[in-house]
Amino acid sequence: MQPRNMSMSGVVDLAAVKAAQEAKAKAEQARAEAARQGGGPGAVSPADLVIDVDEAGFERDVLQRSTEVPVVIDFWAEWCEPCKQLSPVLEQLVVEYGGRLLLAKIDVDANQMLMQQFGVQGIPAVFAVVAGQALPLFQGAAGKEQIQQTLDQLVQVAEQRFGLTGLTVDPDAVPGGGAGAQQTAAVPAGPYDALLEAAVQALDAGDFGGAVQAYKNVLSDDPGNSEAKLGLAQAELLHRVQSLDPQRTRQDAAEKPGDAQAQIAAADLDLVGGHVEDAFGRLIDTVRRTAGDERDTVRIRLLELFEVVGADDPRVSAARRALSRALF
Numbered sequence: 001m002q003p004r005n006m007s008m009s010g011v012v013d014l015a016a017v018k019a020a021q022e023a024k025a026k027a028e029q030a031r032a033e034a035a036r037q038g039g040g041p042g043a044v045s046p047a048d049l050v051i052d053v054d055e056a057g058f059e060r061d062v063l064q065r066s067t068e069v070p071v072v073i074d075f076w077a078e079w080c081e082p083c084k085q086l087s088p089v090l091e092q093l094v095v096e097y098g099g100r101l102l103l104a105k106i107d108v109d110a111n112q113m114l115m116q117q118f119g120v121q122g123i124p125a126v127f128a129v130v131a132g133q134a135l136p137l138f139q140g141a142a143g144k145e146q147i148q149q150t151l152d153q154l155v156q157v158a159e160q161r162f163g164l165t166g167l168t169v170d171p172d173a174v175p176g177g178g179a180g181a182q183q184t185a186a187v188p189a190g191p192y193d194a195l196l197e198a199a200v201q202a203l204d205a206g207d208f209g210g211a212v213q214a215y216k217n218v219l220s221d222d223p224g225n226s227e228a229k230l231g232l233a234q235a236e237l238l239h240r241v242q243s244l245d246p247q248r249t250r251q252d253a254a255e256k257p258g259d260a261q262a263q264i265a266a267a268d269l270d271l272v273g274g275h276v277e278d279a280f281g282r283l284i285d286t287v288r289r290t291a292g293d294e295r296d297t298v299r300i301r302l303l304e305l306f307e308v309v310g311a312d313d314p315r316v317s318a319a320r321r322a323l324s325r326a327l328f
Helices: 014-036 058-067 081-096 112-117 144-162 179-184 193-204 208-221 226-242 246-255 260-272 276-289 292-309 314-327
Strands: 050-052 071-076 102-107 125-130 133-139
Touching: 050 081, 058 071, 058 102, 058 125, 071 081, 081 102, 081 144, 125 144, 133 144, 144 193, 193 208, 193 226, 208 226, 226 260, 226 292, 246 260, 260 276, 260 292, 276 292, 276 314, 292 314
Parallel strands: 050 102, 071 102
Antiparallel strands: 071 125, 125 133
């Protein structure tokens, strides 16, 4: 799925938009069935928000629960020193979110199959499952502030795209419980939440032009809004690719290696298909072959694609260095 402006997601995939819609429908069906059979889960205690999960209970404890609350997965091992630093931070933060997240801890030594299925290359590694859709969050040690920003984005994805408002936490079980504890879990709405939600809804409906306009509406008042900037870059890419004939576009690019517009269109297709290095490499090669205004057009499109993938992605850093060499 393409979560709402989560930088760790990497690439916008056209198929992911459809997958998100299907996952949302399944989550709604699951909630409706739970309500029909008895109203869904009751209030839980903070201790219930952090659980140990194994392969036998994964479907029940993670996949099924992800239709009502985003499930953060912490892959760890007893011998892993960074894990011992990260896990307590995750546990503390999840409890502080007051039921909007659930933390599933998976010991990789005892659950090798799950580690392989998620493609975990090293630990600690943190993933999430939302409405049955898995997405990577980060790998390795991370600071509390960085983790909290990532979890904030995850909560937004769950609420805006899937209607997941989380679990009800028993206020009497929260330290200093009662109404005050409930209020600390609430997130005040920002001034542009309605416009950003409109953009997400337009993406869900396949109205990429509408999403572009919604993000531009935010940026007209707040040019520095990072969420709107990223969303606009993603929506514009989807809008451009929507009208392309993939076979014809790739044929033109193969037959016209020096044609800037042909290579730009093919690079857009590369990116939405998940071929990040191919998209970047294609445009960097085109920068080398062109000059003047044409070269500048290619360079600007490449910078736009960097925005889509995210500045913190190592593939972007490598491509920036290659672009500098091509230009100078």
